[in-house]
Structure formats: structure tokens, C-alpha cells
Amino acid sequence: MLKLLRIELFKIFKRPRTYIAFGAIAAVVILFQVGMKFDGKTYLDLVLNNVSDSFEVSDEFKSKLLNGYFICFAILNILLIQMPLLVALVAGDAIAGEANMGTLRLSLTKPVSRTQYMLVKFMASIIYTLLLLIWLAVLALFGSMLVFGTNSLVIFRSEVIEQMNSYDVMWRYFAAFGYAAVALTTVSALAFLLSVFAENAIGPIIATMSIVIVLTILSEFNIPIYDKTVKPYLFTTHMVAWKGFFYVQADSDNKTIDGTIQNLPAILRSMGVLVIYIVGFVGTAIWIFRRKDILT
Amino acid sequence: MVLLLSMVLLVNAQTPDDVIKNVKAKLDKVNDYQAKGKMKTNVIFIKAPVANVKVYYKKPNKLRINNESGISFIPKGSVNINLGNIFVNTNGFDIIDMGIEAKTNLRIIKLLPRDENSDVVLSTLYIDESQSLIKKATTTTKENGTYELHMTYGKYADYGLADKVIFSFNIKDYKLPKGITFDYDDGSKKKESPDKLKDKKGKVEITYSDYSINKGVPDSIFK
Numbered sequence: 238m239l240k241l242l243r244i245e246l247f248k249i250f251k252r253p254r255t256y257i258a259f260g261a262i263a264a265v266v267i268l269f270q271v272g273m274k275f276d277g278k279t280y281l282d283l284v285l286n287n288v289s290d291s292f293e294v295s296d297e298f299k300s301k302l303l304n305g306y307f308i309c310f311a312i313l314n315i316l317l318i319q320m321p322l323l324v325a326l327v328a329g330d331a332i333a334g335e336a337n338m339g340t341l342r343l344s345l346t347k348p349v350s351r352t353q354y355m356l357v358k359f360m361a362s363i364i365y366t367l368l369l370l371i372w373l374a375v376l377a378l379f380g381s382m383l384v385f386g387t388n389s390l391v392i393f394r395s396e397v398i399e400q401m402n403s404y405d406v407m408w409r410y411f412a413a414f415g416y417a418a419v420a421l422t423t424v425s426a427l428a429f430l431l432s433v434f435a436e437n438a439i440g441p442i443i444a445t446m447s448i449v450i451v452l453t454i455l456s457e458f459n460i461p462i463y464d465k466t467v468k469p470y471l472f473t474t475h476m477v478a479w480k481g482f483f484y485v486q487a488d489s490d491n492k493t494i495d496g497t498i499q500n501l502p503a504i505l506r507s508m509g510v511l512v513i514y515i516v517g518f519v520g521t522a523i524w525i526f527r528r529k530d531i532l533t
Numbered sequence: 534m535v536l537l538l539s540m541v542l543l544v545n546a547q548t549p550d551d552v553i554k555n556v557k558a559k560l561d562k563v564n565d566y567q568a569k570g571k572m573k574t575n576v577i578f579i580k581a582p583v584a585n586v587k588v589y590y591k592k593p594n595k596l597r598i599n600n601e602s603g604i605s606f607i608p609k610g611s612v613n614i615n616l617g618n619i620f621v622n623t624n625g626f627d628i629i630d631m632g633i634e635a636k637t638n639l640r641i642i643k644l645l646p647r648d649e650n651s652d653v654v655l656s657t658l659y660i661d662e663s664q665s666l667i668k669k670a671t672t673t674t675k676e677n678g679t680y681e682l683h684m685t686y687g688k689y690a691d692y693g694l695a696d697k698v699i700f701s702f703n704i705k706d707y708k709l710p711k712g713i714t715f716d717y718d719d720g721s722k723k724k725e726s727p728d729k730l731k732d733k734k735g736k737v738e739i740t741y742s743d744y745s746i747n748k749g750v751p752d753s754i755f756k
Contacts, residue, residue, distance in 0.1 A: 284709060287705075287706075287707045287708065287709060288606070288707060290609075290705045291576075291608060291609060291702070291703070291704040291705050291735065292606045292607060292608055292609060293607045293608070293609055293611070298604065298607075301603075301604045302604060314714075314715060318715065388603055388604060389582075389603035389604040391604060393709055393714065394709070394714050394716050395708065395709050395710070395711045395714045395716050396578060396707065396708060396709075397578050397579075397580060398578060398579045398580065398581075398606075398707070399580050400579065400580060400581040400582065400604065400606075401582065402582050402603060403602075403603060405582075457711065457715065459711060468718075474718075477715055477716075477717045478717050478719070479717075480715075480716070480717040481717050481719050484717070484719060484721070485580055487580040490573065490575045491574070491575050491576065491577070491579060491580050491581070492573060492575075492580075492581070492582065492583055493580050493581060493582045495582065499719060499721050500719040500720060500721045503719035503720050503721070504719065507717075
């Protein structure tokens with residue numbers, strides 16, 4: 238299995254297209270950081286517009302707010318919605334790519350079961366996803382900390398502003414990145430499942446992108462009828478639960494309590510939903526693949 | 534006997550002008566100060582930790598609150614935390630005596646600025662006459678609503694400086710479109726107090742631990 242996994246990883250990282258995602262992430266992060274460095278205060282004016290009537294919003298306040306933790310959160314807010322599309326590039330190619338090149342039949346002549354073969358393929362996709370996330374963490378978190386320094390993290394939610402002490406932030410990022418790994422693995426599993434049906438990688442990649450886009454839009458719809466009927470069952474609704482690690486418990490005077498999370502059971506529930514999806518997608522992919530006539 | 538007591542009280546009673554003069558004299562002892570303190574912000578839409586702050590003041594009305602270890606949401610009009618600010622009015626003010634508040638035994642005096650362009654419309658002071666200390670002040674402004682101050686005094690009472698100040702101020706609604714924030718709905722219910730008016734008020738509480746009085750504060754601090 239391990240040898241097979243090594244071969245799969247070699248194949249993934251030999252392909253130039255694998256590095257498109259790394260390049261895209263680096264481009265987005267660096268462009269965002271440069272923009273924030275030179276014009277971050279204008280960006281902040283948009284979110285601070287609501288509080289500037291009641292509170293002092295000086296340039297010094299804005300520059301303190303624009304610290305590495307804040308920049309990283311803003312980047313994750315943008316990128317973790319788009320990143321599933323990058324993850325699909327590899328997972329969608331896992332089986333369909335082999336079928337397209339005509340190597341699938343040859344691969345299955347090895348003394349491994351189809352289940353093992355599929356599991357190895359999926360594990361390779363997970364490793365790629367994790368590396369992508371580590372790359373994002375290095376650039377967005379540590380890069381921003383280096384360029385912008387650290388301070389308290391302030392998060393502007395729709396109806397609440399959350400503030401946490403700088404020493405209470407790092408563990409939240411580790412937890413959030415851990416959660417993001419599960420969320421992206423769900424997309425990877427979906428692309429992997431679709432990959433079984435196709436004989437060309439483009440199909441599953443585009444299909445995954447379309448499904449993620451449609452469901453994300455549906456998750457963000459402000460239509461009450463969907464809130465309890467549709468949204469709780471969409472994996473895209475639960476993919477944003479990484480943010481829950483930055484929602485802090487507060488006492489009756491709205492004083493935040495260090496080291497707490499507002500609703501940990503909800504995050505764990507969301508994670509449970511994603512794990513069910515992963516098992517469902519991968520299980521179905523294996524089940525179909527085991528019964529499939531491999532003609533290429 | 535009752536008549537005699539009343540006469541003694543009348544003889545000893547201070548005129549509102551005297552009360553204000555005594556309070557002002559006490560506050561005038563302070564040219565500048567810097568103080569360390571802990572600041573607690575209580576606003577319905579802000580969840581924030583207690584901040585360690587440094588408060589700088591310089592006559593006549595310069596005040597700055599610095600959170601050196603982090604970020605703090607400082608309310609507009611926080612300069613009013615400094616009581617001396619009430620008396621900063623170039624054209625002076627008319628004084629109206631409202632008598633003694635029965636429950637607290639504090640003298641209530643209203644100040645009406647004579648300057649028509651002054652942002653402050655009215656200040657109501659609740660004064661402990663015996664110590665010449667303002668215990669509570671309500672200031673109504675043209676632009677920024679009404680501010681309220683509650684003071685608790687300790688070892689710096691001789692300078693008219695409080696150990697604890699609670700500053701209440703008006704807040705406006707806060708809302709950002711969900712399309713920008715992409716919030717995660719964790720099912721937690723939005724905190725709402727039964728008193729809607731209370732939601733429109735914010736509170737900042739500063740508990741001072743140490744004052745350094747009349748040792749000089751550079752102007753650069755206030756820039």
C-alpha cells in the first residue's frame with residue numbers, strides 16, 4: 238500500500254498542473270498582502286463604516302487592526318471558498334485521468350484489490366490537499382505575521398464584532414486549519430466520486446466546481462424557508478464552520494473568556510456531517526469502481 | 534430646636550456658585566496625569582476582553598486612552614471622562630441649582646453653557662458637597678447624544694480623580710451584509726436584552742490602579 242501511495246504521489250507531483258494550485262494560492266495571498274500593506278485602511282473603512290459613528294476610528298487604530306492575524310483571517314475568508322476548486326484539480330483527475338491516458342487497466346493488473354487501489358488514490362488526494370493547506374498557512378498566516386506583525390484579532394461578523402487577545406489566537410488558527418483540511422477533503426471526495434464516472438479529467442473537475450458553486454450560493458441565500466429545510470444538509474453550509482473557532486464565549490457583560498469557543502458542539506456536529514459526506518462519497522466511489530467494467 | 538437647626542444649616546449651606554467653585558478648584562490642582570487602568574467595554578454588539586490601558590490627560594481638555602498591548606474600541610466623546618472638560622467653556626455657563634437628591638444626599642446642579650456654538654447643551658452634576666466631588670454627571674450634546682459618568686473615588690479624591698469611572702454613551706446599530714462576512718451559523722441565539730433602550734447604550738468602565746499626577750505629559754502623546 239505504502240509503495241503504491243508513493244507511486245501515486247510521484248505521479249501527482251510530476252504533473253505540472255499540480256503546481257497551478259500552489260501558484261494560484263501564492264498569487265492571491267501575495268496580491269492581497271501587498272494591497273493591504275499599501276491600501277489596507279481603505280479596505281477597513283468599509284467594515285468600520287458601521288462603528289465609526291460611535292467609536293474613534295483613527296489611523297493608528299486601523300493600523301493596529303491590520304495585523305497579521307486579521308490579514309490571515311481575511312485571506313482565509315476569500316480563499317477557503319475558492320480553494321475547493323483547486324482541490325478538485327487533482328481529485329477529479331485521480332481515476333478519470335488514468336482512464337483518459339489508458340493506464341487504468343494496466344494499473345489494475347498489479348496485485349492489489351480495487352478497494353486498496355481506490356483508497357490509495359484517495360489518500361494521495363488527501364495528502365495533496367494537506368500540502369496545499371500547509372502552503373496556505375505558511376503564506377497567509379506566518380507570512381502575514383512577518384509582514385504585518387501581531388496584535389489582538391478583531392473579526393467583523395454580520396451582527397457582532399469579536400475581539401480576542403493576541404495570545405489567544407494561534408491555537409484557533411491551528412484548529413481552523415485542521416477543520417479546513419476536513420472541509421477540503423469533502424470536496425476532494427466528491428471530485429473523486431465523479432472521477433469514477435468519467436474518462437476525461439475535465440468533466441469531474443468542472444462538475445465538482447459547479448456543484449460547489451451552486452451549493453455555496455444556496456448556503457449563503459438569505460431565504461428563511463431554506464434555513465431549516467435545505468441548508469443543514471448541504472456540505473457547503475458546514476464547510477465554513479472553521480470560523481466557529483474564532484467565535485468566543487462572552488460573559489453577561491460581553492467580556493470574552495480566553496480559550497473558549499462559543500459553540501463547540503455545533504462545530505463538531507458540522508465536522509460530523511462532513512465526515513459522513515466523505516465516507517459516503519468515497520464509499521460510493523469504491524462500490525461503483527468495484528463493479529465497473531474497466532475498458533481503458 | 535428645629536428652627537435653630539434649620540438656621541444653622543442655612544448659614545452653612547453653600548451657594549451653587551460656591552459648590553462649583555470648590556469642585557473646580559479641586560480639579561484645577563491637576564495640570565496633567567497619566568494613569569494605568571483596566572478598561573471593560575460593554576456594548577451589545579462587541580465581544581471584547583478586558584484591556585490594560587494607559588490614560589493620559591493634559592489641561593485644558595486633552596485626553597488619550599492607549600491600549601498598549603492590543604486594540605480597544607474607544608467611544609467617541611471619551612474626552613468627557615475627564616471631569617475638567619465640563620468646565621472648559623470660554624464664555625462660561627449659567628448655573629441652576631436643583632436642590633438635594635433625597636436618596637443620595639447629593640447636590641444637583643445644572644450648567645448651561647452661554648456659548649451658542651458649544652456642542653454641550655446641558656450638563657447635570659450630582660455633587661458630594663462635603664468633599665467637593667462630582668459623583669455623577671450627565672452631559673447632553675448637540676451632535677453625539679447624551680453621555681453619563683459615574684465616579685467612585687478612593688485615594689486620589691483630593692485631586693478630584695476617580696478610582697473608577699463608568700462612561701455610558703449612545704451607540705448606533707451595527708450590521709454588515711452576510712454576503713461580505715460569510716458567517717458560520719453555529720445556532721447560537723443572538724443576545725438580546727429585554728430593554729431595547731439599553732441596547733442603544735454602550736458602557737465603558739475604567740478602573741484605575743495608579744495615577745502619576747503633575748509629572749508632565751508630552752504633547753506628542755495626544756497626536
